[in-house]
Amino acid sequence: MSGHISPTARQEAGAAAAPAGVALTLLRSLVHRIAVFGFLLVLMSVLPRLLPGDTLDVLMDSDVQRELADDDLHALRDRLGFGGSLAEQVGRDLLRLLRGDLGYSLLHGAPVRRLLAEALPWTGLLIAAATPVFLGLGIMLGVEAGRQPGSRADRVLTAGMSLLASIPPFVTAIALLLVFAILCPVLPAGGAEPLFPAATPWLRAFEIARHAVLPALALALHEVVRYFFVLRGEAAVLSHRAFVVNARSRGISGWRERRDYFSRNLLPVICARLGQSVATLFTASLFVEVIFAYPGIGSLTYQAVLDRDYALLQGAIAVLAALVLSLNWLFDALTETLARRG
Amino acid sequence: MGPRLRPAFGVLSLCLAMMAQAPLVSADTADTANPRRLVISNSNTDWGLATPYLQARGGLGYMLTHFVFDNLVGQDRSGALAPELAREWELSDDGLSLDIRLNPEARWHDGTDITSSDVAFTFAYMAQHPHPFISLDNIRGTEILSPDTLRITLARPDAGVLSSVMVGMPILPEHIYRDQDNPRTFSEPRAMIGSGPYRLSSHERAKGRYVFSAVENYYGGVQKYDEVMIAKLQPEAAIQAAANGQVNVISDLPHRLVDYAKEHDLQVQTSPSGHAIKLRFDHSGPFAAVQRRQALAYLLDRDALAAIAYRGGARSASLGYLQDNSAWYAPDSVLRYPHDPDRAAALLRESGWTRDDDGAWQQDDTPVTLRLVTSGREEALAQVIKDQLEAFGLELSVRVMERGALRKQQPGKDYDLILAGGSTLGDPVTILERVFGTRWNNERYRDDGTLRQLAMAQAQSLDPDRRAALLAEFQQLYSRELPAIMLVNVNRTVAHDNGIEPWFFDEGLAIGIPVATHKYMLLED
Numbered sequence: 109m110s111g112h113i114s115p116t117a118r119q120e121a122g123a124a125a126a127p128a129g130v131a132l133t134l135l136r137s138l139v140h141r142i143a144v145f146g147f148l149l150v151l152m153s154v155l156p157r158l159l160p161g162d163t164l165d166v167l168m169d170s171d172v173q174r175e176l177a178d179d180d181l182h183a184l185r186d187r188l189g190f191g192g193s194l195a196e197q198v199g200r201d202l203l204r205l206l207r208g209d210l211g212y213s214l215l216h217g218a219p220v221r222r223l224l225a226e227a228l229p230w231t232g233l234l235i236a237a238a239t240p241v242f243l244g245l246g247i248m249l250g251v252e253a254g255r256q257p258g259s260r261a262d263r264v265l266t267a268g269m270s271l272l273a274s275i276p277p278f279v280t281a282i283a284l285l286l287v288f289a290i291l292c293p294v295l296p297a298g299g300a301e302p303l304f305p306a307a308t309p310w311l312r313a314f315e316i317a318r319h320a321v322l323p324a325l326a327l328a329l330h331e332v333v334r335y336f337f338v339l340r341g342e343a344a345v346l347s348h349r350a351f352v353v354n355a356r357s358r359g360i361s362g363w364r365e366r367r368d369y370f371s372r373n374l375l376p377v378i379c380a381r382l383g384q385s386v387a388t389l390f391t392a393s394l395f396v397e398v399i400f401a402y403p404g405i406g407s408l409t410y411q412a413v414l415d416r417d418y419a420l421l422q423g424a425i426a427v428l429a430a431l432v433l434s435l436n437w438l439f440d441a442l443t444e445t446l447a448r449r450g
Numbered sequence: 451m452g453p454r455l456r457p458a459f460g461v462l463s464l465c466l467a468m469m470a471q472a473p474l475v476s477a478d479t480a481d482t483a484n485p486r487r488l489v490i491s492n493s494n495t496d497w498g499l500a501t502p503y504l505q506a507r508g509g510l511g512y513m514l515t516h517f518v519f520d521n522l523v524g525q526d527r528s529g530a531l532a533p534e535l536a537r538e539w540e541l542s543d544d545g546l547s548l549d550i551r552l553n554p555e556a557r558w559h560d561g562t563d564i565t566s567s568d569v570a571f572t573f574a575y576m577a578q579h580p581h582p583f584i585s586l587d588n589i590r591g592t593e594i595l596s597p598d599t600l601r602i603t604l605a606r607p608d609a610g611v612l613s614s615v616m617v618g619m620p621i622l623p624e625h626i627y628r629d630q631d632n633p634r635t636f637s638e639p640r641a642m643i644g645s646g647p648y649r650l651s652s653h654e655r656a657k658g659r660y661v662f663s664a665v666e667n668y669y670g671g672v673q674k675y676d677e678v679m680i681a682k683l684q685p686e687a688a689i690q691a692a693a694n695g696q697v698n699v700i701s702d703l704p705h706r707l708v709d710y711a712k713e714h715d716l717q718v719q720t721s722p723s724g725h726a727i728k729l730r731f732d733h734s735g736p737f738a739a740v741q742r743r744q745a746l747a748y749l750l751d752r753d754a755l756a757a758i759a760y761r762g763g764a765r766s767a768s769l770g771y772l773q774d775n776s777a778w779y780a781p782d783s784v785l786r787y788p789h790d791p792d793r794a795a796a797l798l799r800e801s802g803w804t805r806d807d808d809g810a811w812q813q814d815d816t817p818v819t820l821r822l823v824t825s826g827r828e829e830a831l832a833q834v835i836k837d838q839l840e841a842f843g844l845e846l847s848v849r850v851m852e853r854g855a856l857r858k859q860q861p862g863k864d865y866d867l868i869l870a871g872g873s874t875l876g877d878p879v880t881i882l883e884r885v886f887g888t889r890w891n892n893e894r895y896r897d898d899g900t901l902r903q904l905a906m907a908q909a910q911s912l913d914p915d916r917r918a919a920l921l922a923e924f925q926q927l928y929s930r931e932l933p934a935i936m937l938v939n940v941n942r943t944v945a946h947d948n949g950i951e952p953w954f955f956d957e958g959l960a961i962g963i964p965v966a967t968h969k970y971m972l973l974e975d
Contacts, residue, residue, distance in 0.1 A: 160858035170582035217504030217637040226656040403656035
């Protein structure tokens with residue numbers, strides 16, 4: 109994963125490297141990611157099994173049924189696919205995943221593939237709705253603060269963002285819920301749709317959008333602070349660069365200065381940052397979905413941990429990891445190309 | 451802001467203004483169009499599918515299965531046993547055989563006749579594929595006498611054969627399940643062909659939404675609703691939706707929202723759940739001595755526990771195991787243990803503990819520190835218990851863990867005291883497992899004396915008067931020996947509009963599930 113490198117450094121490095129070298133770098137980072145993915149799969153097969161208790165304990169939890177005899181318990185375990193040593197179970201999991209089979213959740217009584225297909229679009233919607241918000245706000249405010257470091261705008265914005273950064277993100281989410289859904293109920297408090305979805309597609313889409321506003325905003329606020337500080341720093345560096353000073357002396361200001369001289373030069377940084385954001389957004393969607401009772405992969409995964417639902421947990425992590433790693437690689441490749449163009 | 455951005459902001463503000471104007475739920479799709487639809491809300495997540503093997507753990511999953519699968523014996527409005535798939539039954543005088551005559555009108559949802567062969571198959575199938583709520587240990591076998599009659603033979607007389615097994619066991623269609631080696635992975639629509647008044651017609655798992663439709667020509671009566679929808683909604687949102695006429699019943703109203711629901715013109719019904727929160731013991735540790743268990747009963751102020759930890763959403767429990775919901779509850783024979791720290795101190799001294807100058811309790815000159823484990827759900831109660839014990843000089847360390855880990859805690863090795871809820875509902879035959887069983891959530895009482903004999907005798911006593919006397923004696927002895935201390939009996943609350951009247955059964959639904967939104971509420975009287 110490429111960290112945050114200043115665009116100037118990148119520009120120089122990019123100019124020096126041969127095109128073949130870049131392809132090799134990208135290929136190498138792809139191989140790294142595939143290795144990380146494999147390691148994650150093993151880890152997600154082993155770790156949940158190290159937690160106390162297993163799926164069978166949850167399925168057979170009862171206080172009126174006599175404890176099953178060891179033989180019966182073994183037979184039931186084998187039949188449900190939990191038999192054998194840890195290594196055997198992990199081996200079986202990996203073989204199954206290699207065949208492209210995500211397995212079956214005994215607690216939901218459904219194939220993991222179907223469970224994820226039902227939940228992922230909702231999480232995807234939240235992330236897709238949040239991304240333009242945190243990018244737009246992050247870039248706009250970051251450039252505004254950084255283009256004249258120490259100015260009044262910078263002081264106000266930086267103070268405001270520091271305040272926002274000091275509030276834990278779940279508190280911000282609850283505050284949003286409290287203010288806009290309960291005290292002043294202009295937006296729905298939870299769920300992804302009203303109880304009775306509208307019959308017309310447009311009205312239905314509108315209702316889904318209304319339900320997504322607060323959770324997406326909570327998700328966006330979680331990220332906007334990070335973008336603000338990175339971009340403010342980068343913009344502050346740019347503001348002292350000769351081409352900016354030069355442009356200003358030629359009378360270039362306002363929107364054109366912000367767009368052509370700052371934002372455009374910050375693109376590689378934004379891309380590099382986006383690669384990391386993908387992972388944080390999926391993690392943050394967990395608490396957002398829980399707070400807003402939103403049907404997504406976060407709440408599904410959380411319940412899977414409590415239920416020791418190995419197949420679901422592993423399937424969810426596998427799909428998420430594949431998504432995060434490939435998007436992350438894509439943004440890295442993009443960063444590399446942008447930095448090279450300079 | 452640059453001039454080019456202004457139109458974009460204009461559009462954005464317009465959108466926000468429109469959103470603020472839109473009602474919470476669009477009015478044209480509201481429930482008013484369909485008077486035969488009932489909407490029940492619940493804040494829980496997925497309850498699984500409505501089949502005996504795919505239902506989520508816990509009573510609510512069972513309740514959904516109960517919409518779709520009928521049992522041999524059902525309940526009337528008062529909760530008493532009533533015919534369901536079995537039109538009549540007769541227990542032999544020795545209590546070792548039960549003859550059942552099936553309702554000849556009863557059909558599976560696919561139109562197939564329900565026969566005694568299905569019933570015999572279900573007994574055999576459930577013995578092979580155990581269901582967590584149904585214990586078939588005492589069933590020796592079944593004998594098909596005719597397509598509509600069946601004899602069930604028992605190993606020992608069982609006072610609860612009707613009120614636990616027959617009322618609790620869903621009957622499976624043989625023609626669907628006979629080829630299923632693993633019913634837990636059998637989730638095709640066929641798996642949901644049952645005999646009950648409703649069938650599951652759609653299920654949106656991610657949103658926790660179920661729609662049940664009435665089965666045509668149901669043998670057991672007329673359904674009040676064509677469609678029953680169960681939707682996952684947080685209680686606050688559910689109250690708002692109910693005020694708008696979109697939700698009819700809120701099946702799990704938290705106590706804190708009772709007044710809020712009433713303000714929205716909802717009716718509220720509360721019933722003690724019979725799921726007492728119990729303080730259980732490591733019976734081989736410091737609490738092997740009965741005086742110490744009794745001392746704790748005198749020491750813990752149960753009224754204060756209910757008032758502080760549950761803010762009135764619970765009442766102090768009876769210490770004789772059975773709670774006041776039970777028909778077998780014998781209040782006069784149960785010892786009451788009024789809050790009395792002096793009495794507690796005397797008992798602890800008698801057990802060999804001493805008190806130092808600061809009032810702290812010691813055993814052999816080392817301070818006593820008790821270890822209590824519990825799950826997040828009972829965390830507040832554990833904290834109040836800790837406060838009460840420490841004010842008395844007993845050090846208590848509390849570990850709160852998630853349920854999966856709690857299940858694996860070993861008495862003695864990991865804890866002296868464990869705090870968790872446990873049902874006392876269902877036929878009292880369940881006492882044998884719940885008090886003397888060895889599962890993590892059983893009381894694991896080891897005593898082989900009179901208490902166990904009483905528990906066994908009542909479970910086999912076919913004469914109700916004799917059984918009542920035995921159970922009264924059991925409750926008295928239980929309150930003396932205290933295999934566990936029943937601390938509080940938590941309330942269950944349901945809120946509903948004027949169009950429907952859900953009700954709680956005193957002893958719970960079927961095997962003792964404290965829900966008011968059962969299928970009997972959905973049938974015409």
